[in-house]
Amino acid sequence: MARSMRRIIVSRNSSRIFGWVLTLLGLAPIIVALLAAWTSGVSFLDLSALYDFLWANPFSIGFGIEFELIYVIVAGTVATIIGIFLLARKREEIEELTVVSDDLKVTLECTVCKYQWKEHFSKTQLNSMGFPQNRTISRRKCDICGRFTRPKITSI
Numbered sequence: 001m002a003r004s005m006r007r008i009i010v011s012r013n014s015s016r017i018f019g020w021v022l023t024l025l026g027l028a029p030i031i032v033a034l035l036a037a038w039t040s041g042v043s044f045l046d047l048s049a050l051y052d053f054l055w056a057n058p059f060s061i062g063f064g065i066e067f068e069l070i071y072v073i074v075a076g077t078v079a080t081i082i083g084i085f086l087l088a089r090k091r092e093e094i095e096e097l098t099v100v101s102d103d104l105k106v107t108l109e110c111t112v113c114k115y116q117w118k119e120h121f122s123k124t125q126l127n128s129m130g131f132p133q134n135r136t137i138s139r140r141k142c143d144i145c146g147r148f149t150r151p152k153i154t155s156i
């Protein structure tokens with residue numbers, strides 16, 4: 001139980017960091033490209049002029065490698081969308097995992113015939129029964145020997 005909770009927290013942190021990094025890496029070149037257009041006197045409202053500017057102006061990333069600004073915008077947009085998608089998607093997954101991990105598969109043993117079977121209990125249910133100090137559950141009829149017993153929790 002403790003281990004699965006920790007794994008969820010770790011995966012949430014790393015995927016959120018990855019999502020933020022992608023989003024920021026995507027937004028930064030878009031802002032740089034738009035600022036370059038703005039300082040060159042291109043109006044953002046004049047879309048065709050902006051489009052021409054983005055095609056006409058190369059962006060150097062060093063080592064003599066240059067891209068037209070339009071590619072920088074496209075790559076930045078893709079990275080931003082993936083980043084936002086990761087940030088949104090992982091949050092849903094965490095909620096789902098938390099619900100699943102609350103439901104525990106418990107091995108029960110009949111105190112009369114020692115027959116073992118598995119049942120699902122929620123963590124809250126186990127806590128309210130006083131587990132782990134109290135390892136027996138409420139009285140029920142055993143499927144195998146037909147006796148009424150208080151089955152014992154042997155493992156989780």
Ligand SMILES: [Zn+2]
Pocket residue numbers: 110111112113114115142143144145146147
């Ligand atoms: Zn039994």
